[in-house]
Amino acid sequence: MKTALTIAGSDSSGGAGIQADIKTMMANGVYAMSAITALTAQNTTGVTAIQNVTAEFLGQELDCIFTDIFPDAVKIGMVSESDRIHMIAGKLRQYRAKNIVVDPVMVATSGARLISEEAVDVLKEELFPLADLLTPNIPETEVLTGRKIKSADDMIEAAKQISEQYHCAVLCKGGHKLNDANDLLYVNGTYQWFEGKRIDNPNTHGTGCTLSSAITSNLAKGFSMVESVNRAKDYISGALAAMLDLGKGSGPMDHGFAIKNSYTEEA
Ligand SMILES: Nc1ncnc2c1ncn2[C@@H]1O[C@H](COP(=O)(O)OP(=O)(O)O)[C@@H](O)[C@H]1O
Numbered sequence: 001m002k003t004a005l006t007i008a009g010s011d012s013s014g015g016a017g018i019q020a021d022i023k024t025m026m027a028n029g030v031y032a033m034s035a036i037t038a039l040t041a042q043n044t045t046g047v048t049a050i051q052n053v054t055a056e057f058l059g060q061e062l063d064c065i066f067t068d069i070f071p072d073a074v075k076i077g078m079v080s081e082s083d084r085i086h087m088i089a090g091k092l093r094q095y096r097a098k099n100i101v102v103d104p105v106m107v108a109t110s111g112a113r114l115i116s117e118e119a120v121d122v123l124k125e126e127l128f129p130l131a132d133l134l135t136p137n138i139p140e141t142e143v144l145t146g147r148k149i150k151s152a153d154d155m156i157e158a159a160k161q162i163s164e165q166y167h168c169a170v171l172c173k174g175g176h177k178l179n180d181a182n183d184l185l186y187v188n189g190t191y192q193w194f195e196g197k198r199i200d201n202p203n204t205h206g207t208g209c210t211l212s213s214a215i216t217s218n219l220a221k222g223f224s225m226v227e228s229v230n231r232a233k234d235y236i237s238g239a240l241a242a243m244l245d246l247g248k249g250s251g252p253m254d255h256g257f258a259i260k261n262s263y264t265e266e267a
Pocket residue numbers: 136137138173174175176181182183196197198199200201204206207208209211233236237240
């Protein structure tokens with residue numbers, strides 16, 4: 001069985017972070033492991049508290065994973081502080097981790113800030129150069145490039161800039177645009193759109209986590225970058241279209257739909 005690792009924060013309401021990642025990986029047919037960077041007290045209406053694990057403990061989690069069940073692919077989500085980012089980068093280099101997807105989580109759908117200001121620079125310096133794929137949403141793309149994204153052409157230009165700067169593929173996610181849900185992949189000097197019909201569903205808590213974990217699962221199973229994104233886009237569209245409606249705020253995805261369909265085949 002193929003294996004995947006998520007390095008991310010726990011979401012007590014189960015819709016985003018580690019919980020979304022493990023549900024997604026399982027539904028996509030890979031064995032899921034986790035190194036938790038922080039505990040969040042969170043629900044569909046917001047984040048009320050964050051408790052980071054120490055950098056040392058995070059290192060111990062990663063040692064246990066990499067010296068035993070080596071992951072075929074790794075996804076990194078919420079990491080709030082610089083010393084934890086240094087630790088992750090060091091371990092990924094030490095163990096020569098492969099198929100690395102970095103979701104540069106900055107602000108939750110509910111509006112809470114999930115990374116400190118100075119840690120964004122460390123993320124760029126330490127983790128981005130190790131990534132095979134970065135998956136910023138539009139606000140994150142704006143922070144990373146210093147450009148305003150108002151059109152499809154702006155997404156292409158910004159993704160190209162990030163891809164050339166960090167020598168990796170970039171998926172600029174279009175969920176925050178009003179008219180469509182088209183995502184732009186810039187890979188090997190060329191770009192490709194993954195079109196999505198905007199689903200009229202306010203329950204989008206964890207969409208970014210779900211998409212990056214589905215891509216990570218597909219990379220672990222041996223699919224190419226383009227095919228991994230293609231299948232993951234199909235997965236997130238299906239999960240949103242299932243129209244689960246839980247909680248008082250922006251609710252979570254339904255991963256159960258996928259268990260009934262087959263997302264588990266390998267390349
Ligand atoms: N209402 C929606 N209908 C269809 N797809 C959506 C919708 N909202 C988000 N998506 C998709 O979910 C994925 C995550 O995107 P996005 O919401 O931009 O990321 P994030 O959760 O990091 O802010 C993308 O593939 C995006 O196109």
